[in-house]
Amino acid sequence: MAEETIFSKIIRKEIPANIVYQDDLVTAFRDIAPQANTHILIIPNKLIPTINDVCEQDEMSLGRLFTVAAKLAKQEGIAEEGYRLIVNCNKHGGQEVFHLHMHLVGGEPLGKMLAK
Numbered sequence: 001m002a003e004e005t006i007f008s009k010i011i012r013k014e015i016p017a018n019i020v021y022q023d024d025l026v027t028a029f030r031d032i033a034p035q036a037n038t039h040i041l042i043i044p045n046k047l048i049p050t051i052n053d054v055c056e057q058d059e060m061s062l063g064r065l066f067t068v069a070a071k072l073a074k075q076e077g078i079a080e081e082g083y084r085l086i087v088n089c090n091k092h093g094g095q096e097v098f099h100l101h102m103h104l105v106g107g108e109p110l111g112k113m114l115a116k
Protein backbone atom coordinates (compact mmCIF):
# COMPACT_ATOMS: atom_id res chain seq x y z
CA MET A 1 0.00 0.00 0.00
CA ALA A 2 1.32 3.45 -0.91
CA GLU A 3 1.75 5.87 1.94
CA GLU A 4 -0.65 8.79 2.12
CA THR A 5 0.66 12.32 1.71
CA ILE A 6 -0.63 15.67 2.90
CA PHE A 7 -2.74 15.78 -0.28
CA SER A 8 -5.03 13.01 1.02
CA LYS A 9 -5.68 15.15 4.10
CA ILE A 10 -6.49 18.12 1.85
CA ILE A 11 -8.97 15.98 -0.14
CA ARG A 12 -10.69 14.94 3.11
CA LYS A 13 -10.56 18.57 4.34
CA GLU A 14 -8.63 17.53 7.44
CA ILE A 15 -6.15 20.34 6.83
CA PRO A 16 -6.87 23.72 5.26
CA ALA A 17 -6.33 24.42 1.58
CA ASN A 18 -7.84 26.81 -0.91
CA ILE A 19 -9.96 24.26 -2.77
CA VAL A 20 -11.30 25.65 -6.05
CA TYR A 21 -12.97 22.49 -7.36
CA GLN A 22 -13.91 19.04 -6.06
CA ASP A 23 -15.99 16.15 -7.37
CA ASP A 24 -16.11 12.38 -6.94
CA LEU A 25 -12.88 11.84 -8.89
CA VAL A 26 -10.62 14.88 -8.49
CA THR A 27 -9.79 17.84 -6.25
CA ALA A 28 -8.16 21.13 -7.25
CA PHE A 29 -6.59 23.63 -4.86
CA ARG A 30 -4.18 26.56 -5.02
CA ASP A 31 -0.50 25.72 -4.58
CA ILE A 32 0.86 26.87 -1.22
CA ALA A 33 3.98 28.32 -2.90
CA PRO A 34 2.73 29.65 -6.25
CA GLN A 35 5.30 29.89 -9.03
CA ALA A 36 3.08 32.01 -11.30
CA ASN A 37 0.06 34.30 -10.94
CA THR A 38 -2.15 31.24 -11.30
CA HIS A 39 -0.84 28.00 -9.81
CA ILE A 40 -3.40 25.32 -9.07
CA LEU A 41 -2.83 21.64 -8.33
CA ILE A 42 -5.37 19.16 -9.72
CA ILE A 43 -5.19 15.70 -8.22
CA PRO A 44 -7.07 12.39 -8.40
CA ASN A 45 -8.91 11.67 -5.13
CA LYS A 46 -7.48 8.16 -5.28
CA LEU A 47 -3.89 7.93 -4.12
CA ILE A 48 -1.68 7.23 -7.14
CA PRO A 49 1.92 7.97 -6.06
CA THR A 50 3.50 8.65 -9.48
CA ILE A 51 2.76 8.40 -13.19
CA ASN A 52 4.58 5.03 -13.06
CA ASP A 53 1.72 3.67 -10.92
CA VAL A 54 -1.05 4.60 -13.34
CA CYS A 55 -3.28 1.78 -14.61
CA GLU A 56 -6.24 1.52 -17.00
CA GLN A 57 -8.73 1.85 -14.15
CA ASP A 58 -7.37 5.37 -13.59
CA GLU A 59 -8.23 6.64 -17.07
CA MET A 60 -11.50 8.27 -15.95
CA SER A 61 -9.94 10.27 -13.14
CA LEU A 62 -6.82 11.18 -15.15
CA GLY A 63 -8.99 12.33 -18.06
CA ARG A 64 -10.95 14.41 -15.56
CA LEU A 65 -7.72 16.23 -14.62
CA PHE A 66 -7.71 17.70 -18.13
CA THR A 67 -11.39 18.68 -18.28
CA VAL A 68 -11.07 20.35 -14.88
CA ALA A 69 -7.85 22.09 -15.98
CA ALA A 70 -9.64 23.52 -19.02
CA LYS A 71 -12.60 24.63 -16.89
CA LEU A 72 -10.38 26.28 -14.26
CA ALA A 73 -8.21 27.98 -16.89
CA LYS A 74 -11.39 29.62 -18.26
CA GLN A 75 -12.53 30.51 -14.75
CA GLU A 76 -9.13 32.08 -13.97
CA GLY A 77 -9.28 34.08 -17.22
CA ILE A 78 -6.05 32.58 -18.57
CA ALA A 79 -7.41 30.25 -21.25
CA GLU A 80 -6.95 32.56 -24.23
CA GLU A 81 -3.43 33.77 -23.42
CA GLY A 82 -2.41 30.23 -22.55
CA TYR A 83 -0.93 28.26 -19.69
CA ARG A 84 1.07 25.14 -18.91
CA LEU A 85 0.09 21.78 -17.42
CA ILE A 86 2.91 19.90 -15.70
CA VAL A 87 3.08 16.46 -14.09
CA ASN A 88 6.42 15.69 -12.47
CA CYS A 89 7.60 12.13 -11.90
CA ASN A 90 10.21 10.96 -9.38
CA LYS A 91 13.70 12.38 -8.84
CA HIS A 92 14.64 13.57 -12.32
CA GLY A 93 11.17 15.05 -12.79
CA GLY A 94 11.50 16.97 -9.52
CA GLN A 95 8.49 15.35 -7.84
CA GLU A 96 8.22 16.28 -4.15
CA VAL A 97 4.78 15.06 -3.16
CA PHE A 98 4.08 11.42 -4.01
CA HIS A 99 0.42 11.77 -4.83
CA LEU A 100 0.14 12.30 -8.58
CA HIS A 101 -0.80 15.90 -9.36
CA MET A 102 -1.14 18.17 -12.35
CA HIS A 103 0.14 21.74 -11.99
CA LEU A 104 -1.95 24.36 -13.82
CA VAL A 105 0.30 27.41 -14.13
CA GLY A 106 -0.29 30.63 -16.04
CA GLY A 107 -1.39 34.23 -15.81
CA GLU A 108 1.94 35.48 -17.16
CA PRO A 109 4.50 34.44 -19.82
CA LEU A 110 6.15 31.25 -18.60
CA GLY A 111 9.33 31.27 -20.62
CA LYS A 112 11.02 28.22 -22.04
CA MET A 113 9.70 24.83 -21.07
CA LEU A 114 12.77 23.47 -19.28
CA ALA A 115 14.94 25.37 -16.82
CA LYS A 116 17.90 23.18 -15.87
Ligand code: 5GP
Pocket residue numbers: 006017018029030031032033034041087088094095096097098
Ligand atom coordinates in the same frame (compact mmCIF):
# COMPACT_ATOMS: atom_id res chain seq x y z
P1 5GP B 1 5.91 18.54 -7.16
O1 5GP B 1 7.29 19.13 -7.03
O2 5GP B 1 5.74 17.29 -6.33
O3 5GP B 1 5.47 18.36 -8.58
O4 5GP B 1 4.94 19.64 -6.58
C1 5GP B 1 4.44 19.65 -5.29
C2 5GP B 1 3.72 20.98 -5.10
O5 5GP B 1 2.92 20.87 -3.96
C3 5GP B 1 4.67 22.15 -4.89
O6 5GP B 1 4.41 23.14 -5.89
C4 5GP B 1 4.34 22.64 -3.49
O7 5GP B 1 4.39 24.04 -3.35
C5 5GP B 1 2.92 22.10 -3.29
N1 5GP B 1 2.59 21.81 -1.90
C6 5GP B 1 3.34 21.07 -1.01
N2 5GP B 1 2.71 20.99 0.17
C7 5GP B 1 1.54 21.67 0.04
C8 5GP B 1 0.45 21.93 0.95
O8 5GP B 1 0.43 21.51 2.09
N3 5GP B 1 -0.58 22.67 0.45
C9 5GP B 1 -0.61 23.14 -0.84
N4 5GP B 1 -1.68 23.87 -1.21
N5 5GP B 1 0.40 22.92 -1.70
C10 5GP B 1 1.45 22.19 -1.28
